[in-house]
Amino acid sequence: MELSIYLPVAGNAVNVFVLLGLGGMVGLLSGLFGVGGGFLMTPLLIMIGVPPVVAAASDSNQIVAASTSGTYAHARAGSVDFKMGFLLFGGGIVGGTGGVYLIKFLRELGEADFFINVTYVLMLGSIGSYMFVESLEGLRGRRTAPVASSRPSVYARLLGALPWKTEFQRSGVTLSPVLPLLLGALVGVLAAVMGVGGGFIMVPVMVYLLRMPMHVVVGTSLFQVLFTCIHVTIMQSAVNHAVDVVLALLLLAGSVIGAQVGARMSRRLHADQLKILLAAVVLLVMVKMLLGLLLRPASLVAYGGGHV
Amino acid sequence: MRAGARAAIACAAAAALLRPAGAGEPEAPPARAWIRVEPSTIDIGMFHRGTTVRVEGAAPAGSRVALVCVGGQGKVELKRKGKVWNVLWMNVGTVAFERVPTVVHVAADVDGADRRGVPPELRLGLGYDGVEAQVLPVGADDATRLLFQEFVRLKVAERLYSFEKLRPASATGSPPSSHVSAEFSLPPGIPPGEYEVRMIGFRDGTAELLATEKITARRVGLALLVATMAQRSGILYGILSVVLATGAGFLTGVVFSASRKPH
Secondary structure, eight states: OEEEEETTTEEEEEHHHHHHHHHHHHHHHHHHSSSOOOOHHHHHHHHHTTTHHHHHHHHHHHHHHHHHHHHHHHHHHHHHHHHHHHHHHHHHHHHHHHHHHHHHHHHHTTTTTHHHHHHHHHHHHHHHHHHHHHHHHHHOOOOOOOOOOOSSOOHHHHHHHHSEEEETTTTEEEOOOHHHHHHHHHHHHHHHTTSSOHHHHHHHHHIIIOOOOOHHHHHHHHHHHHHHHHHHHIIIIIIIOOOOOHHHHHHHHHHHHHHHHHHHHHHHOOOHHHHHHHHHHHHHHHHHHHHHSSOOOEEEEEEOOOOO | OOTBBBOOOOOOOOOOOOOOTTTTOOOOOOOOOEEEEEOOOEOOOOTOOOOEEEEEEEETTTEEEEEEEEEOOOEEEEEEEEEETTTTTEEEEEEEEEEESSSSSEEEOOOOSSBBOOOGGGGGGGTTTHHHHHOOOOOOOOOHHHHHHHHHHHOOOOOOSSOOOOOOOETTTTEEEEEEEEEEETTOOOEEEEEEEEEEETTEEEEHHHHHHHEEEOHHHHHHHHHHHHHHHHHHHHHHHHHHHHHHHHHHHHHHHHHSSSS
16 A cells, blocks of 8 residues: 655655554664664665655654653663663763764865774674674573683773772662763764764673673663764754654654564563674674675765765 | 755657648748646645646647756765775765756657757757756766766656657647647655746757746645744754654653553
């Protein structure tokens, strides 16, 4: 059945059911893994005829809805570490701003696209591979217990050296608030460089560097993504006039339901199962990007703007 | 493109090779050319799915006729793709074209027409060659020409450009005139603005603008309200968008959590 709707800001008409389906699929990923899903949604929207800038901006708006829905579900289940979320978000704002200036500098040098593409493939490839192997070992029961060492690792020594140790009760960890601020800033830089919300980088950072339990990671990541995307939506509306609220509403109609289903599924799955699924998604995106770099594009010119 | 931006659609139809009037008959004055477009106003509302514009008209016998539809002209800047280190395909710069029409639909049969004396403003009647002649500077290199071809292919895929051949029509009436008609499918993505439909005649190595009609595409209703607010009150629009999104997300969360409670 063909039911099209005109998108006033995008200036094009698209099939309503396609938008609902896309929203549902990305919302499911959001609730399941705690990622915003922008790295999947934006290219898909461009493929169905939405201009790149409008696709990226409107996607941020629908992520606000999906992450509100997901955060609410996780908060009711007690799996959101608000204190950690605020610290990561604070760092993310600083890092994101720095990242924007870094990209501006690289654009002036004419190296931005190369830097962005290589960062994408390397980040996705390394994070995805590490998570995949690690969770596969966990599922097979082969994960080796950490060997007691007389000499702590560099990272452990760094953790120990940081001041103002604080207990994060929900996450069950005690560490300096400087660490989540620094890591939030690092993810913010990468998110700005890669043009995404950063959820799929933030999740591994929380699991492996902040040592948070997976179920708290998903809820906390959604909480952080929510604030990041509120910021981006308002900025995109004010500066680029590129948010299509009709597009966002249709996407969010699917995504809020998908996010709820995803949040339910995430509570039923084992942490390693969740991680291996996310790793598979990340690796698939990386392979798609790599093929895009290696194969001749369908057209030698493209309209500008939006995500990579 | 902004509303009110100048746009000209030249929906060009049918080259018609007409029979001369019979020998011995007194020479009739040339028929007056005319065109009619239907619809002449396109309302872009929330359920707009594109429009088929029907163009009908008549030209003096003996002319080759083109109906051309052209949308507003402007500069287009595109990302140019190329190989880095001879391995990786990525954006390697930008390419800009001037005087690019937003919309071009041409229906014509001008293969045999003499093109030497065609003035620049009527070249679009020649189809793709005319668009290229309008946009590319004289002596453009092969690389630029290739990129422009790729750009036109993008536009054709978006249904904003089309180049079709029309069948010759026979001359009828007194004075004899050639009736032509064409249908142009304008996609939902056409920018609001004013468009022009032109009939261009080619004869004896020259071209002449025979008739024109205007089409207005305008946003209406909710589509107009949303687009205007997004453009004029960006911050307020952004805040409202966030409020709507958080409200919808929160409401769904509440509904789902309520549905999970044991009865």
